[in-house]
Structure formats: C-alpha cells, structure tokens
Amino acid sequence: MRLEKIRNDFPFLKNNFIYFDNAASTQKPSIVIEKIKEIYENFYANVHRGVYKISTKITDEYENSREKIAKFINAEFQEVIFVRNATEGINLCSYILSDYIDENDEIVITISEHHSNLVPWQQLAIRKKAKLKYIDVYDDGRLNLENLEEIITERTKILAIGHASNITGIIQPIEKVISFARKFKDIFIVVDACQSVPHIKVDVKKLDCDFLAFSAHKMLGPTGIGILWAKKNLLEKLPPFLFGGDMIDNVDLFHTTFNKLPYKYEAGTPNFVDAIAFGYAIDYINEIGIENIYYHEQRLLKYMLENILNLDFVELYGPNDTKDRLCIISFNVKNAHPHDVASYLDYKNIFVRSGHHCAQPLLRRLKANNTVRASLYLYNTFEEIDKFINALKEIRNFIYA
Structure with missing residues (x-):
C-alpha cells in the first residue's frame, strides 16, 4: 500500500x-465525493422510469453498482437489496420472518450484538411470545461456544449473529456457530457484517448464512445506503417489506402481483445517487x-x-x-x-x-x-x-x- x-x-x-472513529463511520475518497457531485450536476434523473438517455444512463450505473457489490461478497445480482443502512436491513429481516415465529419458538442472538442486531429480535420475541436466548462471551469478549447445544435447539427458528464486535474488534467464529445451527433445517441465519465487510474478505456462499447486512458509510461510501443480501430462494417465497412503486408487477383494484428480484424489496424511488457512489467506493477498495x-x-x-x-x-x-x-x-x-x-x-x-x-x-x-x-x-x-x-x-x- x-x-x-x-x-x-x-x-x-x-x-x-x-x-x-472508523467503526462509527469512515471518511470518503475524492472519487466518491466527485461522483455524487457529477451526478447532480450532469445526469441526474430517476431510475427505472424514463426511456430518455440520462435516465437510462443513471439506471445502468445504479445496476452496475449492484453488480459490483454482489461480486464483492460473492453473491448473485438478484440477491442484493439496497436499503437505507444495515439497521433497516435487519429490521426488514425481522419483519419478513415474523410469520415463521410461533409462541415458545426460540430466537438466538449473542450478548455481544450491536443494538441494531438485538432490539429487532427482542421486540419480535415479545410480540410473538417467543423465547429469546443468548450466546455468552468470555471475559475478553470472545464467544463462549461450550454449551451451544443447549442454546440452539430444534425450537430455534432464528439465529442472529454479528461477525465482528464494534467494541472489542473480535472477529467471532461465526462459521462454527452457523455450521452447528445447520443441523436444524427450519432455522434462518442472519449475520450483521457491518464491522467485517470493510476489513476482511466476506464470502456469503462460504458462510452459508441466509441474510447478511452491512452499510456503505463504514467502508468509504456515503451515508443513507446499505445492503441486505439474502438467498434468492428465500427472497422469492418471503413477503415484501414495503409496498408502492417499482416493487409491483401488476396492480388491479383488488389484487397485486410483485416485481422480480431484487426489485420486490425496493419500493419507491431508491437512494440511487448514493448507491452509485457506493459502487465507486467498492472500486477504490478493490484497487487497493x-x-x-x-x-x-x-x-x-x-x-x-x-x-x-x-x-x-x-x-x-x-x-x-x-x-x-x-x-x-x-x-x-x-x-x-x-x-x-x-x-x-x-x-x-x-x-x-x-x-x-x-x-x-x-x-x-x-x-x-x-x-x-x-x-x-x-x-x-x-x-x-x-x-x-x-x-x-x-x-x-x-x-x-
């Protein structure tokens, strides 16, 4: 370097x-700042709406950014959903998975989670009268996996786990936890990767989680844009999070069909300017x-x-x-x-x-x-x-x- x-x-x-203070947010390279400025000055138009040249140009840039991000985490294009931030992505997960939680089911998280990967599951457990269980840590903050078989059981429907701690910096052995959890076929696995994706290679296929969330602003990108990745087969069967423009296929007076992935989960005008700039942040990281x-x-x-x-x-x-x-x-x-x-x-x-x-x-x-x-x-x-x-x-x- x-x-x-x-x-x-x-x-x-x-x-x-x-x-x-980079665990909170990172500074931005000129290439990201200038890209935002260039869009607003030279070719700003809405995406997925117009057939005129600047609309098609910015739509292409928007989707190219999605492709860059997908490649960065070894994902498929259709599996990358733009959200406001990782917090929204995790809340989206808790909403679309809520129908799969019944009374006395279990939700497992760790005691080392950021509130964004704790409170949504806590509140879901309260609403559904489910049992919230915690994986503890040792005194130095590393996960204690000694009694994992007592915590993750056949009643566990959701495992939500952070990849790296924003307090200790520990990269937790989530591969071991995920591998153990896969013994139970009816479990959804959600990973908060906000602290890991900016610093280490994250491969969603190797991790074998179901959902993974991270934010642009922690990895040289702008604020107001984040990513929720999820397995395509799950997104196809799970319900939408928000309803409105662009997430629909056809609307009748009493029935609506929904758009293909990933647009099924992107209602309304997206934050496409910052999404495009995020792609340039990815380029910068890849160059280094x-x-x-x-x-x-x-x-x-x-x-x-x-x-x-x-x-x-x-x-x-x-x-x-x-x-x-x-x-x-x-x-x-x-x-x-x-x-x-x-x-x-x-x-x-x-x-x-x-x-x-x-x-x-x-x-x-x-x-x-x-x-x-x-x-x-x-x-x-x-x-x-x-x-x-x-x-x-x-x-x-x-x-x-």
Whole structure:
C-alpha cells in the first residue's frame, strides 16, 4: 500500500485531523465525493422510469453498482437489496420472518450484538411470545461456544449473529456457530457484517448464512445506503417489506402481483445517487485490495496494543492480542470519565468515540458502562498512533499531578 498516495485521496485528512472513529463511520475518497457531485450536476434523473438517455444512463450505473457489490461478497445480482443502512436491513429481516415465529419458538442472538442486531429480535420475541436466548462471551469478549447445544435447539427458528464486535474488534467464529445451527433445517441465519465487510474478505456462499447486512458509510461510501443480501430462494417465497412503486408487477383494484428480484424489496424511488457512489467506493477498495487493507490494519493494531499495554493507567476491554481481531480498541483511563478523555483528545485534534457504542449488554458483561474507543482504517498511520499515545500520557499527567 502506498499510504501517502491513499491519504492524498481523502480531502478530510488535509485538515491535519487524526480520525480514529472508523467503526462509527469512515471518511470518503475524492472519487466518491466527485461522483455524487457529477451526478447532480450532469445526469441526474430517476431510475427505472424514463426511456430518455440520462435516465437510462443513471439506471445502468445504479445496476452496475449492484453488480459490483454482489461480486464483492460473492453473491448473485438478484440477491442484493439496497436499503437505507444495515439497521433497516435487519429490521426488514425481522419483519419478513415474523410469520415463521410461533409462541415458545426460540430466537438466538449473542450478548455481544450491536443494538441494531438485538432490539429487532427482542421486540419480535415479545410480540410473538417467543423465547429469546443468548450466546455468552468470555471475559475478553470472545464467544463462549461450550454449551451451544443447549442454546440452539430444534425450537430455534432464528439465529442472529454479528461477525465482528464494534467494541472489542473480535472477529467471532461465526462459521462454527452457523455450521452447528445447520443441523436444524427450519432455522434462518442472519449475520450483521457491518464491522467485517470493510476489513476482511466476506464470502456469503462460504458462510452459508441466509441474510447478511452491512452499510456503505463504514467502508468509504456515503451515508443513507446499505445492503441486505439474502438467498434468492428465500427472497422469492418471503413477503415484501414495503409496498408502492417499482416493487409491483401488476396492480388491479383488488389484487397485486410483485416485481422480480431484487426489485420486490425496493419500493419507491431508491437512494440511487448514493448507491452509485457506493459502487465507486467498492472500486477504490478493490484497487487497493481487501487483503492489503487488513494487513496494514494488523500492523497498526499490533503497534497500538504494544504501546497502550505499557500504560499502567489505561484499562483495556477485550483481548490483549491481535488474534482474529480488527483494529478496534476500547479502553478507559483510570479515574477519568470517557467523555473527558475524548474531549481532551478532541482538543488535540484526535477524534475517538466515547459512550456505550450501541452495545450496552456487552459492555456490562465486560464490567463497564462506557468506554473510549479508537478504531483505525486503511488511511491511518503509525505517526498518528504516536500522537494518540502521547495525548493519553498528557491526560495521565493532569490526573496524577
């Protein structure tokens, strides 16, 4: 990776800010920003509606983007549904699967889930009087699979699991969980891949899940656009989520037939401008290579951990090693509130997140209410880590002066 060239592709980084909040959202390369600008200035028109040339041009770009995304995760074109974000994608799943849940059926999730992959299933269980069950974690945040046979049973109808933690960065062994769950033929498997798809190669066919959701804004793309992938045979038999324009085939006064996939699940005018820009973000990632991105991040993670573990005034949450882990580190400075730490870092133009990170059950399991989180991506540097560590030492000097 030519890091200097990469950093020059991101206008935001020219402000000399140190951006360590990539698990929340990432910065955008010029190619994505310029594409959005180009569309609005030169060939904006609605998709799937007009026969005039700019409408057909933008429709082609929209569908080309879908093709790029499908190829990126080794999926079929018809299986890629554009949604607002991963949260909407998971809620879509909970809605279309609700008819398959009866009283006393089981929904299994893990204690390490982001709220977006917890609350929809919690609320579905409440509505349907189903039993919600949790896979626990060890003290370092890694999944505890010792009693899996007691948690996933013949009564389990849905397994919803996150691929990587937004607090610890752990890449969970979801392949093992999915393989075990496949012993039961009537189970739907939903994967939250928001934290994994931007950093590692994800192959939906190898995973053998039924649904997988992720967002563009966490992988150099714009906000307001995400992906729900699902197996074609399931989408064909499951009901639509929303009703309206473009998701129909024929409408009579008392009966409607629905469009073919994937349009059956895309009612109304889609966010096609950002969907197209997302395709250009995928191009950018492919040009660098997802394996090269992960290798760079692993070097950053190793360097960050080595330095932060030498700070006796810092308490880490999660593993102390780099095994099966993304470059996400959650910590607290002893005797300092996380918001105060984040505020001082902001004063030094270092941007991190503080709070519960939309994963309160996991934080409580790790014996914390709030933490500071530093999360790095392909454009971050060792020099930035040095400045970050020095800023933490300055905070220590204030506290213990």
